[in-house]
Amino acid sequence: MFIISLTYKTSLENVEHFIREHNDFLEKYYSSGHLITSGRKEPRTGGIILADAHSKEEIQDIIKEDPFYSNDIADYEITEFIPSKYNEHFKSFIKNS
Template structure:
């Protein structure tokens, strides 16, 4: 599983211009089962995406399709981790 941390490199006005296309990108990979959660950071200086079921290299190729990356709106940091404990509600995320 991966935590993708986005940090905006442009003012929010520029981010807003790409937001609709970014959300369409997210929707596509939610439908494919790759993205399992996402949202804005607080304060609003970027966002976070949780992804699973792909390799690091595959995730990089997916993120290359994000309009935020393509338009230079955000930088990305990818952290891979193995979930070995969760609450009962999230047991499907375990990687034993």
């Protein structure tokens, strides 16, 4: 699993200009099963995406399709983690290694 932390590097007005395309990007990867949850940071300085992929390289390739990436709206920090404890309601997201 991966935590993707986006930090805006432009005005919120510019962010809003690309929000529809960003949401379309998110929907594509929710449909493919790569994304688990996403949302904005509070205060609104960026966003967080929880994703499932085989590798960090796969996540990097996915990010390249985000309009926030291609239009230089946000910086991305990717953190890989291996869940060791989880709420049973989320068991379907956990892969045993």
